[in-house]
Amino acid sequence: MSTSTTEFPMFAVLGCGIMGAGIAEVLARSGRRVVVLEADQARLDAGLALVAASLGEGVARGKGTEDDCRAILARITGTTTLADLADADAVLESVAEDAEIKKHLLAQVAEVVGADVPLLTGTSALSVTDLAAGLPAPGRVAGLHFFNPAPVMRTVEVVRALQTDDALVERLVALVGTLEGKTAVRVHDRPGFLVNALLLPYLNDVVQEYDDGLASAEDLDVALELGLGYRTGPLKMVDMIGLDVHLNATEAAYAATLDKRYAAPPLLRRMVAAGRLGAKNGRGFRTSRPTFEGHTDGND
Numbered sequence: 001m002s003t004s005t006t007e008f009p010m011f012a013v014l015g016c017g018i019m020g021a022g023i024a025e026v027l028a029r030s031g032r033r034v035v036v037l038e039a040d041q042a043r044l045d046a047g048l049a050l051v052a053a054s055l056g057e058g059v060a061r062g063k064g065t066e067d068d069c070r071a072i073l074a075r076i077t078g079t080t081t082l083a084d085l086a087d088a089d090a091v092l093e094s095v096a097e098d099a100e101i102k103k104h105l106l107a108q109v110a111e112v113v114g115a116d117v118p119l120l121t122g123t124s125a126l127s128v129t130d131l132a133a134g135l136p137a138p139g140r141v142a143g144l145h146f147f148n149p150a151p152v153m154r155t156v157e158v159v160r161a162l163q164t165d166d167a168l169v170e171r172l173v174a175l176v177g178t179l180e181g182k183t184a185v186r187v188h189d190r191p192g193f194l195v196n197a198l199l200l201p202y203l204n205d206v207v208q209e210y211d212d213g214l215a216s217a218e219d220l221d222v223a224l225e226l227g228l229g230y231r232t233g234p235l236k237m238v239d240m241i242g243l244d245v246h247l248n249a250t251e252a253a254y255a256a257t258l259d260k261r262y263a264a265p266p267l268l269r270r271m272v273a274a275g276r277l278g279a280k281n282g283r284g285f286r287t288s289r290p291t292f293e294g295h296t297d298g299n300d
């Protein structure tokens with residue numbers, strides 16, 4: 001376990017859902033103290049339970065001991081009170097993907113933390129530049145985009161908004177370097193940043209090829225997994241991401257760019273309309289029984 005805490009020894013994480021819980025775990029694993037803010041006590045309890053469960057799974061996989069687990073958990077405190085964030089050296093918001101909610105919360109937090117404390121966002125698709133624009137001292141605003149699940153995925157995008165200070169970008173790259181197994185990439189604030197800017201058109205292409213009858217869903221995945229060495233085939237990946245989540249992401253990128261590579265494939269829309277959301281409800285490209293010709297396109 002890394003114990004490098006020289007940069008940002010005390011982190012505030014806003015929101016302890018899927019991402020916030022994972023990020024809190026990753027930061028605490030690095031030896032940092034973390035205070036997580038949730039909207040109410042029930043959600044805070046649920047979020048901290050997510051962290052404990054993930055740590056337990058880590059121990060079961062041979063990642064650290066029960067004692068390590070207890071020490072990591074002891075570095076994480078939870079609160080529902082903004083004033084408890086006052087001592088934070090950096091703030092990372094991981095609340096719902098809604099610009100107004102994020103702006104409102106970050107503006108409130110800016111009033112309780114130090115005037116030069118970095119205000120970071122974990123958004124996947126919103127403009128970091130737009131979020132920074134409404135905040136005091138926007139040079140201290142940047143994106144820190146972890147991938148899901150945060151304790152497992154190995155890269156973090158450091159997103160430079162138009163206003164972000166150069167020095168902050170470098171401090172964040174250094175921070176990521178202290179997180180176990182993570183490597184930072186510096187990216188510009190553009191729709192999809194780097195990874196999703198490339199991933200969304202690829203997934204859209206495969207969905208369209210499937211709809212056009214190029215091959216069965218299984219064969220498309222096998223071809224990309226065994227032919228190109230991708231760990232997860234694209235249609236399995238859309239199922240894991242959630243068809244609705246992928247649709248929202250690609251629609252947002254399309255709205256921001258009018259680049260037709262981001263236009264949602266018609267089959268994706270039909271499947272979401274039919275309630276086929278992927279792994280989360282057991283109905284997607286690879287998770288439901290194939291109908292005739294191998295298609296599972298929601299027409300039944």
Ligand SMILES: NC(=O)c1ccc[n+]([C@@H]2O[C@H](COP(=O)([O-])OP(=O)(O)OC[C@H]3O[C@@H](n4cnc5c(N)ncnc54)[C@H](O)[C@@H]3O)[C@@H](O)[C@H]2O)c1
Binds near residue numbers: 020101123124
């Ligand atoms: N889920 C993913 O795969 C993924 C991957 C990368 C980035 N992201 C981004 O991470 C962010 C969070 O996504 P998530 O999937 O963890 O969402 P989530 O719904 O699981 O968690 C959001 C949490 O924020 C809390 N919250 C909402 N308003 C709050 C407030 N005012 N104060 C404190 N807490 C509040 C909610 O109670 C909830 O627990 C989003 O911006 C999303 O785009 C998600």
